[in-house]
Amino acid sequence: MMKGRTISPGKVKGIALVSKDPIGFYGGINIKTGIVIEKGHPLEGKCVKDKILVFPCGKGSTVGSYVIYGLQKNGAAPIGIINKETETIVATGVILAGIPCVDKIDIDQIKDGDTVVLNADNATVEVAK
């Protein structure tokens, strides 16, 4: 069990989609489908919908908050987000969208495809064995 910092509350269990590289939501993810469109990104072509999205930190455009909010409204958002360091742009997006999010987590401990329990109410992350 790992303990971090709550960015946005809520409790979810799901499959981890892990990126070693930062994610820029604007210009990086299609707002209607949740598919990663940034050329050369490790997650290019993958879909964030209904996943627990794990990445070190945000990058790029400040419009990213609206993309996170739009993904949720379009039913294409991840069900949870886990970061090493959540910056204001992602934080604003997950708070508006109501997506559970925790940061200050050693994300190297989470492998792509792991089943993860994210309890953002008490800022914990558990990888199910």
Place this chain on the structure above:
Amino acid sequence: MYLTKEEEKILQGEQGEVVERMFRLIVQLGDIYSADKMIPVGSVQVAGVSYKSIADPGTEYLEDLAAKGAKVKVLTFLNPAGMDLENWEKLKFPKDFADNQLRIMNAFKSMGIVITATCTPYLAGNLPRFREHIAWSESSAISFSNSVIGARTNREGGPSALAAAICGKTPNYGFHLWEKRQPNIKINIDTDLTFDADFGALGYYVGKQIKNKIPYFVGIKNADTDQLKALGAAMAASGAVALYHVEGLTPEADLVKKDNLETITVTKKEVDEAYAKLNTGKEPDIIILGCPHASLREISSVAEKLKGKHLKKPVWVCTSRMMKEAADRMGFTEIIEKAGGQIVADTCMVVSPIEDMGYKTTGVNSGKAANYLPGFCKQNVCFASMNKLLEAAL
């Protein structure tokens, strides 16, 4: 976080539902990032303006705020829209897109936001002073105001900047604090930066390497504000660099602590690699300059290049309405139009629907645009200096 009695009352709804909601959002952010208190902001820059960027959910969010009577308390400027707000028909922007874009502009206008539509507010009438606290979104404008002007802003998301505008305040954390403005990596530039695009290529490379760190550059012998604008924009797009210092050039460079920093050296090889990486196309269908929005100096150099010439393909120079006014008066617009080009105001290649207008390969001199165009606009990119791009189109 400490809140004053007046601020507590905002959370109890004393200033109405919208202010309460907006204030709650920035208090939440302040609590997450351990802010000690709220501080007043001098101005705000709001991103998330193009219909292409924020789509229906963002449009409805803004219309809801406007309908509930949201008003900004400080000078607030806007990012580029998805089209030239005056000449969209002439420039063949789709009608249904334009209708939605105008809904967004009306929502912002009713909140008291100045309908500027530029990513270079500092060239268009929103100029903060050294050490002024501001709440800006638009990654390139954040970088410019923090680094070149020495004002203080976090990387605000579009909605948190809007909330700061409606409350007139922002939580005191991050780049508002002197100790958080210290560099944590040194970038030694061991190559000459000659052309406009060199700064974009350098920025693209450095942003990729250092992600969200604060670089201290040494070895950049000279750079004007246009070149610093290009450097900062590219680092903010390929990474999340919100503040950089340049020895001898930026205002805080002499004041920050820069001993014992990890150092990266950038030579011609790394800059060339960045050029190679950003060049995904061969022959551009259109050339679009002005990312971030062109300054009057940049527009005048385009005009000088095109005077009496004839272009074989479309050229757009994207800029703010204010710069276009000056260009009109100086005759630059006429020169560029006679050659077959256009000055396009209020928008840019990234946030306008160019992929729906029949273009497949775009020529740019901007590291930021070259970074976004392939994914977001489905474009192949020819990345080169303005001179090279225009010469190939004559």
